[in-house]
Amino acid sequence: MRTWLSAGRVNQLSSTDTATDSAAENEAVVETDAAREAVLAELTERLGAAVLGSYIRPGDDLWVRVERSAWRDAAEAAKSMGFTFFDYVSAIDWLPSPFGRDMDAQEDLVVSGAEPKAPAPIVQGYAGGDTRFQVIARLYNIATAKGIHFKADVPDDDLSLPTWSGVFAGANWHERETREMFGITFDGHPNLINMYLPTDFQGFPLRKDFPLLARRVRPWPGIVDVEPMPGVADSEEGEAE
Amino acid sequence: MTPLLASFDPPYWLSTVIKVLVVGAVVPTTALILGVVFLFKIMSWMQSRLGPQEAGPRGLLQLLADGVKFIQKEDIAPNGADLWVFKAAPLVVLSSTLLLYVALPASAHLVVEDLDVGVFYVLAISSLSVIGVLMAGWASANKYSLMGALRAAGQLIAYELPMVLAVIGVVIQAGTMSLNGIVFAQNGGAVFGWTGIGNPYILTQFIGFFIFIAAVQAELTQPPFDMPVAESEIVSGYQVEYTGFRFLIFFLAEFATAFVFAGIAAVMFLGGWAVPWLEASSDWYYVLGPAVLFAKVMLVSFIIFWVRFTYPRLREDQLQSFAWKFLIPLALVNIVATAVLKVVF
Amino acid sequence: MTAVSDPSQLSDLIAEATDTRVNLDFESEGMTLNMGPQHPATHGTLRIVAKLDGEQVISAEPICGYMHRGYEKIVEVRTYPQVNALINRIDWLGSFANEVPFILAAEKLMGVEAPPRAQWIRTILFEMSRVANISLFLGDFGLQLGGMTAGFYAFRDREHVLNMIESATGGRFHPNFDRIGGLKDDLPKGWIADSHVAMDKLLAFCDEMEDLLVGNEIFQSRTRGIGVIPADIALNYGLSGANLRASGIDWDLRRDGCPPGLVYDQADWKVWTHPDGDCFARTWVRLQETREAAKIVKQLLDTIPAGPVMAKVPRIIKVPEGEAYVATENPLGEMGYYIASKGDLVPFRVKIRSASFNNISILPWVARGAYVPDLISILGSLYFILGDIDR
Numbered sequence: 001m002r003t004w005l006s007a008g009r010v011n012q013l014s015s016t017d018t019a020t021d022s023a024a025e026n027e028a029v030v031e032t033d034a035a036r037e038a039v040l041a042e043l044t045e046r047l048g049a050a051v052l053g054s055y056i057r058p059g060d061d062l063w064v065r066v067e068r069s070a071w072r073d074a075a076e077a078a079k080s081m082g083f084t085f086f087d088y089v090s091a092i093d094w095l096p097s098p099f100g101r102d103m104d105a106q107e108d109l110v111v112s113g114a115e116p117k118a119p120a121p122i123v124q125g126y127a128g129g130d131t132r133f134q135v136i137a138r139l140y141n142i143a144t145a146k147g148i149h150f151k152a153d154v155p156d157d158d159l160s161l162p163t164w165s166g167v168f169a170g171a172n173w174h175e176r177e178t179r180e181m182f183g184i185t186f187d188g189h190p191n192l193i194n195m196y197l198p199t200d201f202q203g204f205p206l207r208k209d210f211p212l213l214a215r216r217v218r219p220w221p222g223i224v225d226v227e228p229m230p231g232v233a234d235s236e237e238g239e240a241e
Numbered sequence: 242m243t244p245l246l247a248s249f250d251p252p253y254w255l256s257t258v259i260k261v262l263v264v265g266a267v268v269p270t271t272a273l274i275l276g277v278v279f280l281f282k283i284m285s286w287m288q289s290r291l292g293p294q295e296a297g298p299r300g301l302l303q304l305l306a307d308g309v310k311f312i313q314k315e316d317i318a319p320n321g322a323d324l325w326v327f328k329a330a331p332l333v334v335l336s337s338t339l340l341l342y343v344a345l346p347a348s349a350h351l352v353v354e355d356l357d358v359g360v361f362y363v364l365a366i367s368s369l370s371v372i373g374v375l376m377a378g379w380a381s382a383n384k385y386s387l388m389g390a391l392r393a394a395g396q397l398i399a400y401e402l403p404m405v406l407a408v409i410g411v412v413i414q415a416g417t418m419s420l421n422g423i424v425f426a427q428n429g430g431a432v433f434g435w436t437g438i439g440n441p442y443i444l445t446q447f448i449g450f451f452i453f454i455a456a457v458q459a460e461l462t463q464p465p466f467d468m469p470v471a472e473s474e475i476v477s478g479y480q481v482e483y484t485g486f487r488f489l490i491f492f493l494a495e496f497a498t499a500f501v502f503a504g505i506a507a508v509m510f511l512g513g514w515a516v517p518w519l520e521a522s523s524d525w526y527y528v529l530g531p532a533v534l535f536a537k538v539m540l541v542s543f544i545i546f547w548v549r550f551t552y553p554r555l556r557e558d559q560l561q562s563f564a565w566k567f568l569i570p571l572a573l574v575n576i577v578a579t580a581v582l583k584v585v586f
Numbered sequence: 587m588t589a590v591s592d593p594s595q596l597s598d599l600i601a602e603a604t605d606t607r608v609n610l611d612f613e614s615e616g617m618t619l620n621m622g623p624q625h626p627a628t629h630g631t632l633r634i635v636a637k638l639d640g641e642q643v644i645s646a647e648p649i650c651g652y653m654h655r656g657y658e659k660i661v662e663v664r665t666y667p668q669v670n671a672l673i674n675r676i677d678w679l680g681s682f683a684n685e686v687p688f689i690l691a692a693e694k695l696m697g698v699e700a701p702p703r704a705q706w707i708r709t710i711l712f713e714m715s716r717v718a719n720i721s722l723f724l725g726d727f728g729l730q731l732g733g734m735t736a737g738f739y740a741f742r743d744r745e746h747v748l749n750m751i752e753s754a755t756g757g758r759f760h761p762n763f764d765r766i767g768g769l770k771d772d773l774p775k776g777w778i779a780d781s782h783v784a785m786d787k788l789l790a791f792c793d794e795m796e797d798l799l800v801g802n803e804i805f806q807s808r809t810r811g812i813g814v815i816p817a818d819i820a821l822n823y824g825l826s827g828a829n830l831r832a833s834g835i836d837w838d839l840r841r842d843g844c845p846p847g848l849v850y851d852q853a854d855w856k857v858w859t860h861p862d863g864d865c866f867a868r869t870w871v872r873l874q875e876t877r878e879a880a881k882i883v884k885q886l887l888d889t890i891p892a893g894p895v896m897a898k899v900p901r902i903i904k905v906p907e908g909e910a911y912v913a914t915e916n917p918l919g920e921m922g923y924y925i926a927s928k929g930d931l932v933p934f935r936v937k938i939r940s941a942s943f944n945n946i947s948i949l950p951w952v953a954r955g956a957y958v959p960d961l962i963s964i965l966g967s968l969y970f971i972l973g974d975i976d977r
Contacts, residue, residue, distance in 0.1 A: 060694070061911060085837075086824040087913075088939045092926060097662065125909045125926050136924070136937070138911065142821070142835065145842045149911070170823035173947040181658075196651035196976065205659055212659055220663075288738035384619055388641075388958070464732045465804050468959070553804050554732030556959045557641065 033058045039081070039146065040064065046077040052153075055126035065127035065151040071135075072162040074150055078139050079167060083148055085140035089164060089174035091154075091182045092134050094122045097208040099215070131155050133184060137164065137171075154184055163189040181206035260353045264342045269308075272496035276304045278539070279546040280496075287550050311492075314485030321382035322482065330380060331483065331490035333373030338494045340366045341501045346421050348514050348530030349522065359420035360412055363505055364405050367460065370494070371397045374469070377491075378479035389478020392557050393469035396459055399564040400466070404456035406572030407449040410579040411442050411509045420505070424513035428520070439517035443510040445582075448575045450510045452568050457502045458545060459564070461495060465552040466560055499545060500538060507537035616644050619958070623652045630972025632946075636953070636961065643961060646953035648946055653976040661936045666692055666766060666903045669933065674760040676940060677974045680719035680917040682711045682751065685764040688923045688936075690847045691912040692766050695905045695927055700847060703893040704768035709848045710781075710886050711751065711763065712914075713879040717788055718747040719917035720828075720876045723969050724795045727869060730966045731808055736799050743791040746784040753777060766903055768896035778887050785880040792877045800866075800873060809865035813952050813964035816863060823951075824944035827919030828875060829968060831859045832867035839915035848914070853885040865967035872969070904931055918942055918974055938977055942970035 036056050043064060044051045050070030055063040066074045122132055131153040140147045154161055163186035164171035175186045177195040183204040185192065194201065203210055251259070281303060285292030293300035318327050344359045346352035356362050371394055378390020412418055415426040423442075430440025443450050459466035470478040480491050507513060514530035555563065616639040623631040631652035637644040657676065661669045673688055674681040686708060693699065700708070725740020748758040754773055755761035763770050799805050815825065817833045830837055838857040840850040858874040860867035907929040913922030919941025926935040945968050952964055 057910075063909070084818070084821045086822060086944075087920075087922070088824070088937065088944075090924075090937045092935050092937075096928075123928075138924075138939075142837050142842075147843075147911070168822055168824070169819070169951070170944055170947055173943065194651075196654040205656065212663060214660070215663060288735050289742055290738060384617060388619075467732065550735050551798075552733055553728060553799075553802065553808060554959075555804055556808060556957060558957070559807055 035144070035146065036062045039148065042081060043074075043077060043148075046081075047074060050074070053128040061147060061149065063127040063149045063151060065129065065134075065153070068152050068154060068161055071150075071152050072164060072167065075137075075139075075164050075167040078148060078150070082141045082143055083139035083146075085142050086168040086170040087138035087140055087147065089135065089137040089171050089178060091178050091184055091206075092125070092136055093132060093182065093206065093208050094124050094129070094134065095132050095208040096122070099211055127151050129153050133159065133182060135161055135178065135184060139168075159183055160185045160187055162187050165189055180204070183207070260343075264339055264353060268339055268342055268497045269493055271500040272493045273304050273308075275496045275500050275542060276492075277301055279542060283543070283546060284550050287547070308489060311485050311489035316485060319382050319482050323380040323382070326376050326380035327482075328487070330373050330377035331487045331494070333376060334370045335373075335490050335494045337366055337369035337373070338497045338501065340369070341498065344420055345501055345504045346424065346508065346514060346530075347534055348526045349421060349424075351527065351530060352421065355421055356419065358418045360408055360418045360423075360509075363420075364401070364408070367404075367498075367502075368397070368401055370460075370498070374479055377483065381479070381482035383482055385481050386479045389469045389481070393462060393479060395557070396462070396466060396469060396560060399561055400456045400459035400568075403452050403564060403568035403572050404460065406569065406576060407446075407452040407456065408509060409572075410446045410449040410575050413576070413579050413583055414442055414445065420508050420513070423509055424515050427512045428515040428517065439512060439515070441510065441512040441517075446510060446575070446579070448571060449579075450506070452572050452575070453506055453510070454541070454544060455568060457499075457506065458548060459560070460502065461499055461545075463499075463545070463549045464554050465548070467554050468557045468560060499542060503538045503541040503545065504534060506541045507534060511537045511541070513537075621961075632970075632972060632975070634949075634961070634965075636958070638958065641957050643953050643956050643958065646950060646956075646961060648949050650946070650972075650975050653972045655977065657938055657977045658936055661933060663932060665931050666905065666933070669936070670764060671760075671762045673938075674762055675973060676938065676977060677719070677916065677918055677921070677942075677971045678759060679722055679971055680715035681757075681759055682715040682755070682761045682763060683719075683914070683916045684921065685762070686712055686848070687845075687912045687914045687916075687921055688925070689764045689766055690845050690914070691910045691923050691925045692903075692905050693847060694845075694910045694912060695908045695925065696766065696899070696903075697906075698767045698897055698899055700768040701893050701895065701897055702849075702891045703772075704895045704897075705847055705849050706852075706886055706890045707754075707769055707773060707895065708764065709850065710883050710890075711754065711761070712848065713883045713886075714747055714751055714781075716879045716917040717785075717876055717883070718744055718751070720872050720879075721747070721788065721791060721795075723872055724792075724799065724869070724876070727966045727969075728795075728799045728805070730962055731805060733799065733802070733805070736795065739791070739794060739798070743787060746787045750777070750781050750784045753780070765896065765899075766905075767899035768894070772895050778890070781887055782884060785884050788880045789877060792873060792880070796873060800870060806866060808959070808963055809869060809967065810862075812865045812960050813956065813967060814862070814864045815948065815952060819948070819951065820863070823948045825919070825948060826941050826944065827915065827917070828868055828871045829919065829945055831857065832871045833863035834859055834861040839913060839920055843913070845912045845914065849886070850882070852889060853882045855882050855885075865963045868967040868969070902931070904929060905933070913939065916941060918969065918971060919945055921974075940974040940977055942972075942974035943977075946970050946975055 033056065036058075039062060040054055040056065047066060047070055050067040050073065051064060052067055053065040064074075124130075124134065126149075129151065133154040133156070135152045135154055137150045138147055139150070152161060159182075161184060163175060165175060165186075166188065172189070172191070173195065175189055176192060178184055179186065179192050180194045180197055180201070181204060193199065197205070281292045281300065293303040296303040296306040318324060341363060343353045344356055344363050346355065374393045374397065375390050378386045378388075378393070381387075411423065415423040417423060417426065427441050428439045432440055432444065462469045468478075470480060480488065483491060514526060514534040516529070516533055519525060519529070616637045619636045619638050621634040621636065623633045625632075633649040633652065634646055635649060636646040655675075657672065661672065664672065670685055670688065673684045676684045721740050721744050725737040725744075728734075728736025728740075751761060752758045754777055755763035755770075757763075815829070815833050817835050820830050820833045820835065825833075836857060836859050840848070841857055844850050855878050858871050858878065860871050905925070905927045907927055909924070909926045911922055911924040913920050920939070921941050922939040924935075924937035924939070925933050928934045949965070949968070952968075953961055956964060
């Protein structure tokens with residue numbers, strides 16, 4: 001019998017299990033909690049004040065936010081704790097896109113007389129944050145099947161971070177991609193040339209204020225009228241509005 | 242028939258012209274036949290697909306259509322190419338093929354030139370193509386071509402030796418280097434006193450046959466020895482800059498050479514144009530000889546092409562060690578054994 | 587503003603990046619060979635600039651990006667079902683497998699769970715896409731090494747699996763079948779019996795490949811001992827999938843880190859590893875994995891529960907605020923999606939962790955000292971799809 005581990009409200013219409021053992025489920029959730037809490041505790045012990053924030057989703061994942069200067073130390077600490085599998089390094093730009101969703105048809109906006117929206121505030125995600133850009137990385141512990149997400153704030157006036165390529169050789173390519181997409185440099189990286197884009201490309205595409213040129217050139221045409229299949233109730237998925 | 246042909250004694254210039262025309266006609270024809278039968282039909286059958294179906298009945302005239310296509314293409318050469326060498330290279334390779342057909346006998350009298358040192362001549366002339374390959378690779382001004390040509394030079398020279406050593410056993414057994422003489426020896430020979438099937442040398446020289454076929458495979462740069470033209474690595478190697486008519490010449494040369502080498506293998510190991518129960522000096526062989534030789538060539542070609550379609554390719558150094566460390570010692574052992582047994586029996 | 591400030595170095599880089607013509611300039615320390623974007627040995631537009639010393643490779647630098655489509659940017663303006671249609675195209679040989687981690691991550695954030703029948707069918711289609719993907723690898727690897735017959739057999743036998751995928755989902759290559767909360771449709775009549783037959787044919791194909799390719803002496807001499815990757819280096823680079831298991835590490839996300847939503851624990855199957863870490867090991871592990879995947883499909887086909895294939899989800903999908911990362915054992919390796927959502931119709935940020943990106947990043951390390959033909963063997967055995975590297 002399988003215990004379904006889920007993130008929150010579970011919607012089960014029908015199941016092969018005749019009896020859901022909720023007590024066992026709660027127990028399982030609590031157990032994994034403890035394991036991840038232990039990892040967090042050991043990490044805090046090794047890095048001290050560099051751990052600025054954390055978030056645990058029970059039974060699922062662990063997020064740890066560290067100080068920028070301790071970025072490489074965090075990698076080494078995790079590696080010595082058994083997190084030897086390198087997953088990825090990337091970045092998140094928390095600025096809400098000034099172009100909106102690019103989903104509203106231009107004609108609809110003009111006709112309905114929509115007002116220009118006020119710029120939305122920057123809200124970071126799990127484990128908090130203070131800056132617009134955050135570098136996120138993930139490592140995996142093969143022996144215990146646990147992963148850990150590292151985040152670090154990167155201030156706007158000094159977009160740089162120590163490199164991980166001395167600790168994890170695989171970070172080399174990931175950091176190259178992060179630099180070309182976001183503009184964040186990695187100190188100590190041997191070869192920060194572009195990964196995907198031509199050498200003389202101007203701008204950093206994955207930043208939110210870099211427009212998606214396809215939508216600038218050709219605006220979204222708006223709702224495409226889709227007729228439902230004949231004889232099917234409206235429980236079907238429809239086009240987005 | 243014999244009296245008629247005996248009185249047909251043309252002057253030298255006429256017989257030369259006839260011989261040149263015959264060779265010139267036979268070479269593309271054999272290449273065509275081999276190409277259609279093996280490259281298209283048998284290969285498709287082995288790879289569980291249909292192959293060309295459009296040109297001609299069931300796609301049999303596809304090569305003819307390809308030939309016409311090649312001839313009418315634009316004549317281009319790469320920018321930095323050494324033009325004279327570039328243009329001459331395919332002709333050098335083709336010339337060695339044409340000269341090989343000179344010695345191949347289709348019957349006792351249907352041979353362009355019945356050389357006393359036929360075997361020696363064949364082995365010597367076949368090495369000419371190496372020069373053509375090197376010329377092609379260098380003159381193309383292309384790194385891939387150069388790599389292919391250097392690989393080819395090493396490979397073709399390395400596999401000359403096993404080929405030579407393999408046929409020495411046959412020459413020892415037959416006592417002559419003339420190709421027709423070898424056919425006569427096999428036809429008139431006996432296996433432990435039983436003359437039923439003559440003495441095709443494949444029975445005693447099976448090691449030599451295996452070595453010869455392996456060496457032929459390498460001389461034709463076919464898989465598993467096709468490093469010089471490794472399709473998925475250096476994309477045709479020394480042939481990569483050749484298009485249109487020049488490529489057609491390379492293609493013709495490759496398949497015509499396959500035919501003639503298979504023919505020589507048939508002559509030396511399978512009894513050539515003679516069938517065992519008919520005396521080699523019979524007149525039937527004016528008609529029967531070419532047919533019998535053709536059938537045996539098809540058989541040997543089947544083996545060559547079957548191996549071609551099946552095996553992956555050897556790396557260059559593995560290829561060389563296969564030749565030097567395996568085939569050549571084996572061939573030497575074969576020669577010693579043949580010599581000893583020839584004297585003993 | 588570029589990262590390289592030295593002007594002479596910059597001009598060198600530009601010259602090398604734009605050097606698409608192969609020209610004959612003999613530098614003092616070896617020849618630079620450009621296995622350019624168009625090449626039969628690279629599965630797509632990968633470019634490798636190799637410095638050679640005769641036939642030996644001094645350095646081999648892959649240059650990607652010829653197929654970069656900017657997935658992470660364009661999904662920021664697409665709704666979740668629209669994203670689903672797009673991400674089929676990342677690893678186009680095992681396309682259903684691309685959708686699954688994304689859907690699972692979105693379902694995790696929404697708190698929705700697909701009904702058991704949908705989970706069964708998801709897992710079956712996932713394993714079928716694995717079979718389709720890796721059976722092509724087996725044939726294609728033979729093709730690259732020169733045994734062209736293997737390639738044709740692979741294409742022929744793969745059709746059986748693609749026919750099954752098409753009859754269930756409507757698309758041979760891009761099913762676009764997974765939905766948040768379940769699947770688009772139920773299975774057609776007779777699909778289960780036909781799939782059994784197809785899987786049997788694939789098992790016979792695996793046996794044929796074992797004879798034709800793996801047992802071939804020439805194949806073994808081309809792959810044994812070539813491109814050895816030790817286990818710790820593999821972990822360091824983030825190699826995943828069969829590449830990791832061929833270096834001796836017993837790690838399979840289906841067994842060890844299986845996300846809720848796939849039912850691998852309902853079948854009895856085995857994880858295959860090989861201690862050598864060379865090209866042969868990688869090929870061998872993939873061959874066994876294909877067999878195992880066919881067996882998993884056969885077992886799951888017999889135990890599909892009845893029921894709906896779609897949970898109750900709202901018509902317009904708005905994923906609540908949060909972040910989630912789900913990774914699955916895709917045919918190429920570990921593929922994961924990191925979704926950061928702001929409670930909107932569209933995802934805020936999606937990071938696509940594709941397997942081939944890490945798998946190919948190890949090429950400069952592995953290729954040192956190899957011969958040019960070995961480069962082909964190594965590339966082929968690491969097995970990448972360009973769409974997966976370039977996204």
